[in-house]
Amino acid sequence: MDIKSFIRNYGQYYWILYVILFLVTLVIHLRFPFIGDDLEYYSIKPFTENSGFLDFITYRTMEWTSRTLIETTLYGLFTLPYLVWRVLDTFVFTGIAILMYKIVSNAKDNKSKLIYSLISCILTFLFFVTLIPSLKSAGYAASTVNYIRPFFALLLHFYLVKYILNNKIASKAKKVLVYAVMILSLIYGINHEQVAALTFGIYFFTILYLLKTKKPIPRILYINIIIVMLGLAYIFLNSGNYNRIEVQSEAFFPDYGQLTLYDKINISVFNILNYFVSCSEIFTLFTFYHWFDHPLIYRLLCIDTITLYLLLILGVCAYEFRKSWFKTFICFIPFFISLFFAVLVATQNGFLIEMLVSNVTKYGYHPIGMENLIISLGIYVVFILCFVYSLYHLYSSLKGSEKGKKIALAVIMLIFLGICTTLTYGFTPSWVALPRMCIYFYACNFISGVILTIYLFKQSRISQYF
Numbered sequence: 001m002d003i004k005s006f007i008r009n010y011g012q013y014y015w016i017l018y019v020i021l022f023l024v025t026l027v028i029h030l031r032f033p034f035i036g037d038d039l040e041y042y043s044i045k046p047f048t049e050n051s052g053f054l055d056f057i058t059y060r061t062m063e064w065t066s067r068t069l070i071e072t073t074l075y076g077l078f079t080l081p082y083l084v085w086r087v088l089d090t091f092v093f094t095g096i097a098i099l100m101y102k103i104v105s106n107a108k109d110n111k112s113k114l115i116y117s118l119i120s121c122i123l124t125f126l127f128f129v130t131l132i133p134s135l136k137s138a139g140y141a142a143s144t145v146n147y148i149r150p151f152f153a154l155l156l157h158f159y160l161v162k163y164i165l166n167n168k169i170a171s172k173a174k175k176v177l178v179y180a181v182m183i184l185s186l187i188y189g190i191n192h193e194q195v196a197a198l199t200f201g202i203y204f205f206t207i208l209y210l211l212k213t214k215k216p217i218p219r220i221l222y223i224n225i226i227i228v229m230l231g232l233a234y235i236f237l238n239s240g241n242y243n244r245i246e247v248q249s250e251a252f253f254p255d256y257g258q259l260t261l262y263d264k265i266n267i268s269v270f271n272i273l274n275y276f277v278s279c280s281e282i283f284t285l286f287t288f289y290h291w292f293d294h295p296l297i298y299r300l301l302c303i304d305t306i307t308l309y310l311l312l313i314l315g316v317c318a319y320e321f322r323k324s325w326f327k328t329f330i331c332f333i334p335f336f337i338s339l340f341f342a343v344l345v346a347t348q349n350g351f352l353i354e355m356l357v358s359n360v361t362k363y364g365y366h367p368i369g370m371e372n373l374i375i376s377l378g379i380y381v382v383f384i385l386c387f388v389y390s391l392y393h394l395y396s397s398l399k400g401s402e403k404g405k406k407i408a409l410a411v412i413m414l415i416f417l418g419i420c421t422t423l424t425y426g427f428t429p430s431w432v433a434l435p436r437m438c439i440y441f442y443a444c445n446f447i448s449g450v451i452l453t454i455y456l457f458k459q460s461r462i463s464q465y466f
Contacts, residue, residue, distance in 0.1 A: 012113075014114045014117040014118075018094055021093075021094055024125065025090045025125070025128060026086070026087070026090040028128075029087075029090050030086060032086070035136070035140075036136070036137070036138045036140075037139040037142040038082075038142055039139070041074060041078040041142060042082060053075055056071075056075060057071060057072060057075070060240065061238065061240050062243075063244075064243065065238075065240050065241060065244060066235045069187070069191040070146055073149060074142070077141070082141070085141045089140075089148070092149065092152050095156075096124055096151070096152055096155060098120075099155040099156060100120045100123075101116055101120040103155065103162060104120075104450050105120075116454055119453050119454055119457070123446060123449050123450050123453065124446075126305045126309060127443070130303075130304050130305050130306045131148075131439060131442060133435060134281065134435040134436050134438060134439055135147075135436075137435045138433070138436060146192065146436075147192065150189045150191060151189070151195065151439075151443050153185040153188045153195075154186075156185040157182055157185040157186040157189060161220065163178065164178060164179070164182065165218060183224075186224060187227065187231065190227070190231035191231065193235050193241075194437075194439075194440045195440065196228060196231045196235060197420070197421060198417055198421055198440055200228045200229070200232060201413075201417040201420065202414075203224060203225040203228060206221065207225070209409065245429060248430040252429055253362060253429035253430075256429035263364050263426070264426030266364035266365055267360075267362065267363070267426035268422060268423045268424070268427070270360045270364065271422070271425045271426075272419060272422040272425065272438075273383075274356050274360055275304065275441070276419075277383050278338065278342070278356060279303060279305075279308040279338035279341060279342050280303050280342060280345045280353070281435060281438075299345055299348065300346055302345060303345055306442050306445050306446045307338070307441075308338050310445045311387075312335045313449055313452045313453055313456065314334070314335070314452070315332035315334075315335050315390065316456065317331075317394055317397070317452060318332070318390060318393050319331075321393075323397070327389075327393060330386050330389055330393075331389065331390035333382065333383075334386050334387040334390065355372055355376060356379075358372075359372055394411065395408040404455075407451060410448075410451060411448045411452055414444040414451075415444060415448055418441040418442075418444025418445055421440040422438060422441050424437050425437050
């Protein structure tokens, strides 16, 4: 039986791929140690020190964070055995894969369902693996509840928006249910600051695109963006966020109040440049653990495989839609640079990586010596110019068709917004929280990778063999 016959006969069982993803992810979850903030939360101390749920939520909202809905989830989850989180979080990552498949593809035949599900599952697994060092920095359970659940809620929200816009819902009860879940998932997702900013950016650029192309704007988009703006107002007006900054400044960064706006932007920009160029959790490697004392498996986990894949697929797109070999080579340069650094991480070679880390302090970019300045700026400039060109090449190659133009603009928008979410680097005094600031950067690169891979498969000669 050849592969075409196999897909024709067994492609209907594409859901098995999600079962496999669930089982593999569950095994990894069962290996996660009990560390960080999880130790405090599972001691039930934060809960028993307050007289009941309302007292706990009120205290946390007024004194620590605007994540009221997320804190509510924490309250409920951490009164249950740790195994419950392990299973529920596995369902969440499997749900992310399913939602990505539903949002990005319009698969109708068995071949498409199988191939697109395989793409979604593989890239979701890469996204999950990339997140492990970031999640570890504050405890796996606490980090996933604070960062991954809002991301899942955001994907669910946009899936339902797509469903509402593409389907006429006949049943009134079903319509009420779909709208209710769409709004509730949005409200829960934007309870996280970075998700709220990311969602606002997506709706802003979407409405801008519709206005520019003189297309009608669905009323539902206005409703959703109003909800997002109210969520952002709640975040900015919440006293707990400001109290947390004061407490963390005293604990981690007493000089934080002396930083100017330029200093904070400087810190943000060069930290994300280091992450992007190296495609590695170099901050985690050098700050939380001494990387030379850890086995190969940990160093490999610190490699940002999802961003590395995105850089690769941008180069592959340039090859597939190439205008010249020279331009294609330019589009591959960011991938080659990041792959080089990833190899250095995997082989315990501190060459250049130690320089990148030492050049960026908690006060910003301060290279030690002229040699470090020239080398690091040279790497940054080459990477940025070639990366920007690869996005331009993608747009110029796909703008000939309406579908291709939308794909290119969506990817460029997501990458831009993902980078923007990391601007929080310089606006938090909690230096130990920096690895988690990259989570939505990874998320946007993950979504972009899925979009481009599925589109590339549809357009390329590879699909002829299936």
